[in-house]
Amino acid sequence: MRKINFGSGPAALPEVVLKEASEAVVGYSNSGLSILELPHRGNYFDAILEESISLVNELCGLDNNYEILWLQGGRLQFSMIPLNFLPNNKKAGYIDSGHWAAEAASYAAFHGDMEIIASSKPSNYNQLPTLHHPINPELAYLYLTTNNTIYGTQWKQLPQVSMPLIADMSSDILGVERTYHQCALFYAVAQKNIGPAGVTLVAIHKDFIKKSLPNNSPILDYKMHTKNRSVLNTPPVFAIYTSLLTLRWIKKIGLSNLLQQNEKKATTLYNEIDRNPLFEGTVVNKSDRSKMNICFTMKQPELETQFLQLCTSQNIEGIAGHRSVGGFRASLYNAVSLNDVEKLVSLMQEFEQSKIQ
Amino acid sequence: MRKINFGSGPAALPEVVLKEASEAVVGYSNSGLSILELPHRGNYFDAILEESISLVNELCGLDNNYEILWLQGGRLQFSMIPLNFLPNNKKAGYIDSGHWAAEAASYAAFHGDMEIIASSKPSNYNQLPTLHHPINPELAYLYLTTNNTIYGTQWKQLPQVSMPLIADMSSDILGVERTYHQCALFYAVAQKNIGPAGVTLVAIHKDFIKKSLPNNSPILDYKMHTKNRSVLNTPPVFAIYTSLLTLRWIKKIGLSNLLQQNEKKATTLYNEIDRNPLFEGTVVNKSDRSKMNICFTMKQPELETQFLQLCTSQNIEGIAGHRSVGGFRASLYNAVSLNDVEKLVSLMQEFEQSKIQ
Numbered sequence: 001m002r003k004i005n006f007g008s009g010p011a012a013l014p015e016v017v018l019k020e021a022s023e024a025v026v027g028y029s030n031s032g033l034s035i036l037e038l039p040h041r042g043n044y045f046d047a048i049l050e051e052s053i054s055l056v057n058e059l060c061g062l063d064n065n066y067e068i069l070w071l072q073g074g075r076l077q078f079s080m081i082p083l084n085f086l087p088n089n090k091k092a093g094y095i096d097s098g099h100w101a102a103e104a105a106s107y108a109a110f111h112g113d114m115e116i117i118a119s120s121k122p123s124n125y126n127q128l129p130t131l132h133h134p135i136n137p138e139l140a141y142l143y144l145t146t147n148n149t150i151y152g153t154q155w156k157q158l159p160q161v162s163m164p165l166i167a168d169m170s171s172d173i174l175g176v177e178r179t180y181h182q183c184a185l186f187y188a189v190a191q192k193n194i195g196p197a198g199v200t201l202v203a204i205h206k207d208f209i210k211k212s213l214p215n216n217s218p219i220l221d222y223k224m225h226t227k228n229r230s231v232l233n234t235p236p237v238f239a240i241y242t243s244l245l246t247l248r249w250i251k252k253i254g255l256s257n258l259l260q261q262n263e264k265k266a267t268t269l270y271n272e273i274d275r276n277p278l279f280e281g282t283v284v285n286k287s288d289r290s291k292m293n294i295c296f297t298m299k300q301p302e303l304e305t306q307f308l309q310l311c312t313s314q315n316i317e318g319i320a321g322h323r324s325v326g327g328f329r330a331s332l333y334n335a336v337s338l339n340d341v342e343k344l345v346s347l348m349q350e351f352e353q354s355k356i357q
Numbered sequence: 358m359r360k361i362n363f364g365s366g367p368a369a370l371p372e373v374v375l376k377e378a379s380e381a382v383v384g385y386s387n388s389g390l391s392i393l394e395l396p397h398r399g400n401y402f403d404a405i406l407e408e409s410i411s412l413v414n415e416l417c418g419l420d421n422n423y424e425i426l427w428l429q430g431g432r433l434q435f436s437m438i439p440l441n442f443l444p445n446n447k448k449a450g451y452i453d454s455g456h457w458a459a460e461a462a463s464y465a466a467f468h469g470d471m472e473i474i475a476s477s478k479p480s481n482y483n484q485l486p487t488l489h490h491p492i493n494p495e496l497a498y499l500y501l502t503t504n505n506t507i508y509g510t511q512w513k514q515l516p517q518v519s520m521p522l523i524a525d526m527s528s529d530i531l532g533v534e535r536t537y538h539q540c541a542l543f544y545a546v547a548q549k550n551i552g553p554a555g556v557t558l559v560a561i562h563k564d565f566i567k568k569s570l571p572n573n574s575p576i577l578d579y580k581m582h583t584k585n586r587s588v589l590n591t592p593p594v595f596a597i598y599t600s601l602l603t604l605r606w607i608k609k610i611g612l613s614n615l616l617q618q619n620e621k622k623a624t625t626l627y628n629e630i631d632r633n634p635l636f637e638g639t640v641v642n643k644s645d646r647s648k649m650n651i652c653f654t655m656k657q658p659e660l661e662t663q664f665l666q667l668c669t670s671q672n673i674e675g676i677a678g679h680r681s682v683g684g685f686r687a688s689l690y691n692a693v694s695l696n697d698v699e700k701l702v703s704l705m706q707e708f709e710q711s712k713i714q
Contacts, residue, residue: 010396
């Protein structure tokens with residue numbers, strides 16, 4: 001029996017995507033080969049790559065101004081970004097809004113001069129840090145994580161800044177309204193909103209990539225990946241294809257419909273958290289709350305195990321919060337339905353009733 | 358209709374592996390999730406990882422002396438190896454036996470002092486370079502590519518040297534007899550002999566990894582990957598699982614049976630190349646010939662298009678040689694059957710007959 005999956009990633013994928021991906025593993029189109037056997041320098045894969053790039057361009061509204069890459073390694077971007085865009089005589093600014101932002105900053109420190117320009121670490125990231133403008137205009141770039149998967153906070157709007165803005169959008173790309181064109185570079189691992197584990201989408205403005213530094217080895221050089229159209233290294237063909245299937249699914253539903261649905265999912269769950277006397281949200285300011293990862297605890301922590309067991313017995317998966325926060329986390333990525341959320345809400349209500357009696 | 362696939366990689370996979378992988382995409386075991394949705398920090402994936410490591414250990418005869426990693430990025434190893442094992446005050450030695458060896462050497466030059474200690478480039482790599490012993494014992498390591506996919510040459514035995522030996526075994530791992538324990542580090546992209554594109558197997562001797570250099574960013578540091586048991590970065594779960602399925606298939610057949618079969622496949626094709634007056638092998642010395650990638654041309658080059666068309670008409674795929682060599686290349690990786698090879702041989706004979714008449 002298929003479970004309802006609120007996991008934080010690798011996350012739920014649409015059933016229609018799973019079905020098509022599964023069929024392609026046996027035989028891809030009329031190629032006479034499995035998608036796993038498809039040469040990466042051939043017409044079939046070229047078409048997959050082209051269509052995926054065109055869909056990212058369309059869905060993110062990039063007007064062909066960006067180089068769009070499918071690379072391996074999410075965390076590798078933590079190093080590739082400073083290697084390519086942090087010159088010796090400059091400093092990079094990092095906004096420390098959660099675990100992944102802090103990790104990215106700590107990696108940058110291996111490669112150059114890095115400054116944390118705002119942090120909410122002292123309050124265990126239960127809110128977004130406050131940005132004090134003006135931010136030093138001499139920064140090589142400003143790096144931000146749009147959505148903090150573990151702590152359930154999210155930047156609703158990207159800051160208006162004068163230096164190039166670089167954003168890790170791993171856990172909310174194509175899941176919320178976003179002005180992608182504000183970024184010089186943005187990237188996202190696929191395994192949350194747009195595909196399976198094993199591939200990372202990187203989009204770099206065509207003006208910005210011209211500024212990338214020389215003397216990196218080719219595999220660490222964004223220019224070389226661009227020049228080689230994502231196949232400098234043999235690409236993860238299946239992960240890219242499954243991401244394409246997911247992008248097609250988003251286009252078919254319509255991005256604005258999907259985003260509306262995501263809004264409704266988040267509102268439905270937050271409303272219940274705020275109404276239900278047993279639960280409470282972990283994020284201090286409601287305006288900071290993530291629409292993708294909803295973090296909550298129980299006012300009586302001793303009830304958490306019971307509620308978790310209830311969820312498990314009802315085929316709900318991936319609801320436990322990250323160990324550093326505790327409680328619960330429901331990740332409402334694109335492939336999670338409103339129905340799934342309503343199922344969770346009704347369990348919360350059922351649990352409430354059982355405690356009142 | 359399923360084609361016979363002599364492609365150089367992503368290459369043929371066993372049909373039973375494709376079937377099981379396809380089923381797992383719809384639903385993995387009794388998890389209630391697709392393999393693409395499976396959390397990478399959970400019991401199901403832990404078991405996949407453990408079994409895959411144990412099978413590599415067993416099939417390569419490593420006696421638990423190696424750290425076994427599944428990482429992303431084949432070419433990334435070209436940089437990670439010198440970053441981890443080439444100190445400032447030392448030089449690394451590279452054996453330039455073909456395109457991939459030369460690439461690895463050129464990447465190393467970005468990170469430190471590198472010396473080509475033997476090369477067959479002047480003859481367009483149509484033979485293995487000659488090693489002049491003794492090799493400088495002060496080298497930080499000696500790097501070699503066991504099988505040269507493009508040129509069809511292969512080291513049958515690893516050289517006996519005093520410094521740590523590092524080997525790229527991408528195109529012949531578990532495909533030929535090999536004394537893996539001679540290496541301080543060996544690695545292989547999965548998409549030729551042991552799985553699909555998107556994952557790279559790296560094995561590092563436990564004594565050697567202790568010598569790895571400090572001050573690399575964690576994602577470029579083999580020690581950190583080891584410490585995090587291949588999940589420092591979210592791993593490519595599906596590619597690792599499909600590799601496990603392939604390793605299970607190898608174990609079920611029996612490695613020695615498989616290697617015997619590979620011998621027979623190569624002998625069958627080389628015998629025909631040497632017998633058939635229309636064809637000739639491209640490698641100068643028979644002892645240098647690869648058992649994995651069989652490269653050959655036609656004595657009358659104007660017939661090549663015709664023969665290629667005949668192959669295509671008979672559902673044979675991936676037989677064209679690399680553009681830098683021309684002619685033909687039949688990659689006889691593990692999942693290619695003796696039957697497939699006999700089909701090719703009979704086409705070569707049919708073609709010969711058609712030209713005699």
